[in-house]
Amino acid sequence: MTLETVLQVAAGGLLMGLIYALVAAGLSLIFGLMDVVNFAHGELMMLAMYAVFVIWQATGLDPMLQLPIVAAMLFLGGMAIYRGMISRALGVQFNRGMVQIFVTFGLAIFIRGAAQFVWGGEFRSVNHTWLSDRTLNLAGVYFPLPQLAAAAVCLAAFAGLLLISRTEFGKALEATREDREAVALIGIDRDRIFALGWGLGAGAVGIAGVMLAGFYYVGPNVGASFALIAYVTVALGGFGSMGGALVAGLLIGEVEAFTAVVLEPSLKQIGVFGVYLLVLMFRPRGLFGTL
Amino acid sequence: MDNFITRRRRRELIVAGLLLAVAIFAPMAVKDVTALNVIILSLLFAGLAQAWNIIGGYCGQISLGHAVYFGMGSYVSTLLYVQAGLPPSAGIFIGAAVGGLAALLVGWPCFRLSGHYYAIATVVVGEIGYLLFLNWDYVGGATGVYIPIAKPSLLNLQFGKDKLPYLHLVLAFVAATWLAAWLIEGSRWGYAWRAVKDDAVAARSLGVNIFASKMAAAAISGFFTGLGGAIYGLYVGYIDPDSVMAGHFSILIALPAVLGGVGTLWGPILGAALLIPLKELSSSYLGGSGRGVDLMLYGAMIIFVALARPQGLVSLFGGRNNGAP
Numbered sequence: 134m135t136l137e138t139v140l141q142v143a144a145g146g147l148l149m150g151l152i153y154a155l156v157a158a159g160l161s162l163i164f165g166l167m168d169v170v171n172f173a174h175g176e177l178m179m180l181a182m183y184a185v186f187v188i189w190q191a192t193g194l195d196p197m198l199q200l201p202i203v204a205a206m207l208f209l210g211g212m213a214i215y216r217g218m219i220s221r222a223l224g225v226q227f228n229r230g231m232v233q234i235f236v237t238f239g240l241a242i243f244i245r246g247a248a249q250f251v252w253g254g255e256f257r258s259v260n261h262t263w264l265s266d267r268t269l270n271l272a273g274v275y276f277p278l279p280q281l282a283a284a285a286v287c288l289a290a291f292a293g294l295l296l297i298s299r300t301e302f303g304k305a306l307e308a309t310r311e312d313r314e315a316v317a318l319i320g321i322d323r324d325r326i327f328a329l330g331w332g333l334g335a336g337a338v339g340i341a342g343v344m345l346a347g348f349y350y351v352g353p354n355v356g357a358s359f360a361l362i363a364y365v366t367v368a369l370g371g372f373g374s375m376g377g378a379l380v381a382g383l384l385i386g387e388v389e390a391f392t393a394v395v396l397e398p399s400l401k402q403i404g405v406f407g408v409y410l411l412v413l414m415f416r417p418r419g420l421f422g423t424l
Numbered sequence: 425m426d427n428f429i430t431r432r433r434r435r436e437l438i439v440a441g442l443l444l445a446v447a448i449f450a451p452m453a454v455k456d457v458t459a460l461n462v463i464i465l466s467l468l469f470a471g472l473a474q475a476w477n478i479i480g481g482y483c484g485q486i487s488l489g490h491a492v493y494f495g496m497g498s499y500v501s502t503l504l505y506v507q508a509g510l511p512p513s514a515g516i517f518i519g520a521a522v523g524g525l526a527a528l529l530v531g532w533p534c535f536r537l538s539g540h541y542y543a544i545a546t547v548v549v550g551e552i553g554y555l556l557f558l559n560w561d562y563v564g565g566a567t568g569v570y571i572p573i574a575k576p577s578l579l580n581l582q583f584g585k586d587k588l589p590y591l592h593l594v595l596a597f598v599a600a601t602w603l604a605a606w607l608i609e610g611s612r613w614g615y616a617w618r619a620v621k622d623d624a625v626a627a628r629s630l631g632v633n634i635f636a637s638k639m640a641a642a643a644i645s646g647f648f649t650g651l652g653g654a655i656y657g658l659y660v661g662y663i664d665p666d667s668v669m670a671g672h673f674s675i676l677i678a679l680p681a682v683l684g685g686v687g688t689l690w691g692p693i694l695g696a697a698l699l700i701p702l703k704e705l706s707s708s709y710l711g712g713s714g715r716g717v718d719l720m721l722y723g724a725m726i727i728f729v730a731l732a733r734p735q736g737l738v739s740l741f742g743g744r745n746n747g748a749p
Contacts (some may be wrong), residue, residue, distance in 0.1 A: 143470065151640025162494075164540070168540075170540050170543070170544070182427065182747075190547065195724035205482075216725065218731070221731050222730070222731060226734065226735075227735040228686060228734050228735065228736075229734070230486070230539070231486060231682055231730075231734075232730045232734045234486065234488075234543065235679070235682050235730045236725055236726070236727050236731060238675060238726065238729045239723045239724070239725075239726030239727035239730065240723065240727060241723070242719050242722055242723030243719070243720050243723030243724055243727065244719075244723075245716070245719055245723075246718065246720035246722070246723060247720055248716070249715065249716030249719065250715055250716035251718060252719065254557045283686070284724065292580070300442040353716070357671075357715050361547065361548075361551060364544045364548075365544070365548060368540075368541055368544045368545070369546075372541070374541060384596070397592060398558055399555075400555065400559060401560075402551065402555060403552060403555055406548045406551060406552045407552075409548060410533060410545070410548065410549075411535070413536070413537060413541070413545060414533050414536070417536045417541060418541070419537075419541075
């Protein structure tokens with residue numbers, strides 16, 4: 134492998150890794166807040182991608198311009214899921230851990246079925262945007278513009294999440310995470326914070342979905358593979374740790390890109406999973422987990 | 425107190441024996457092939473869910489990667505038959521043993537993890553198994569393996585078009601898993617495992633070896649899951665990674681136990697008796713054209729039951745020890 138190839142592969146891994154990081158950040162946020170792993174996280178991303186496709190087909194609006202609309206839709210959707218389902222799952226008396234896992238699994242299956250019902254099983258793609266087919270040549274390394282924009286937006290969204298954590302709301306979030314019972318005594322509405330947390334988590338994965346729709350096909354099962362990577366990212370970075378999600382996302386992007394070149398593309402996930410299991414052997418709580 | 429428990433356990437054994445007798449003879453009156461197929465699959469998943477219940481219910485380790493043990497069992501028994509000519513009546517037990525061994529191999533690194541870390545690690549292990557078999561040409565890769573049709577015999581565990589012998593084979597499997605769970609419930613191991621599930625720290629302070637408990641539960645669970653996989657392979661006559669190792673199998677193996685009641689003797693059987701017919705019927709009547717209605721129904725039912733009856737459907741039957749923690 135020449136140096137140029139190495140740089141090219143590394144660039145591809147970096148761009149993908151930033152998307153993985155944002156998908157994982159949404160998952161990690163929700164987990165850190167209330168100990169719930171959202172197994173329908175990938176399906177939320179799939180819904181965002183379909184939303185982009187539908188709006189694009191109806192109005193021709195470029196995915197970039199749809200970003201605020203679809204992110205807001207996902208934000209509201211996430212809050213609705215919390216109010217309608219998760220708040221109930223948190224309130225059960227028996228088998229709470231298992232109920233949470235299987236409720237979100239049920240939701241994932243439901244959303245996948247609904248997508249198949251509405252849009253059919255075939256792949257769709259938003260095949261003409263402002264950015265499609267353009268590349269940026271940086272000292273011999275090519276960056277396709279749709280991927281580059283996606284990575285930049287994901288990084289910005291990540292920074293946004295970190296900024297939010299410094300506001301009044303972010304402090305309430307942190308306090309609720311620390312002690313769910315005590316915050317009620319100082320006038321923080323726990324249910325409202327949790328709902329907003331779900332909104333933010335879903336909004337984050339929605340942003341990733343919008344940017345991904347600019348260069349990736351959409352189908353009912355597209356969420357599943359991304360979600361699996363996201364769980365691995367969160368576990369590798371440490372549940373609840375935002376910085377961990379970023380580092381792990383980038384690491385996974387690189388490992389995946391290089392496994393695809395060194396071994397073969399169909400085995401790229403094996404490399405990711407192998408690194409994940411290896412790290413967990415030595416650090417069961419992930420790279421930055423505090424649990 | 426002891427007396428009460430012994431009495432209850434004896435009563436459970438008698439009920440199980442009576443149910444088994446009914447289950448042996450009642451299907452003889454069923455002539456409809458589709459109905460027999462649904463009964464066979466329901467029984468198979470009742471046994472698989474019971475196997476999952478041993479690690480997930482009694483020991484509290486939520487595994488979402490059981491498809492690997494299931495697939496190992498069916499691949500090993502099938503390949504031993506196809507490549508080496510070993511009769512499946514012996515091969516299924518070797519498949520089961522490999523399933524148990526695989527569970528130990530997976531457990532060794534993964535039992536260092538707990539809670540969600542463990543659950544996600546098992547998802548990943550399941551996916552690794554699936555990807556490896558998909559890319560491994562010796563085991564047929566993505567094209568899979570056909571089981572050659574032989575003369576119907578007990579040695580080959582092949583019965584041609586006759587479905588009743590398969591039904592009895594699967595019934596024996598369910599009975600074996602139930603008996604294993606029954607024995608575990610009353611044994612020292614069973615108490616240790618439940619202690620690990622409820623409070624690992626407290627269990628350790630009482631001298632329970634947590635790692636060994638989890639490994640033992642995993643091995644038994646993996647063994648029976650592999651056995652079920654081997655029997656399934658024989659029944660359908662063709663296996664490929666998508667039909668025996670895909671991730672959704674892991675969910676399908678765990679779900680009947682969760683819906684019926686984890687850590688109970690009857691929960692997995694009750695869950696499978698409701699879930700599998702509903703799933704089969706909805707996918708044959710609603711899912712034919714890939715419209716997704718069957719998936720929506722399936723997902724909605726999981727959500728509904730999990731929220732409405734978190735302790736499992738078995739608690740509807742009101743016995744004092746059904747599902748209560």
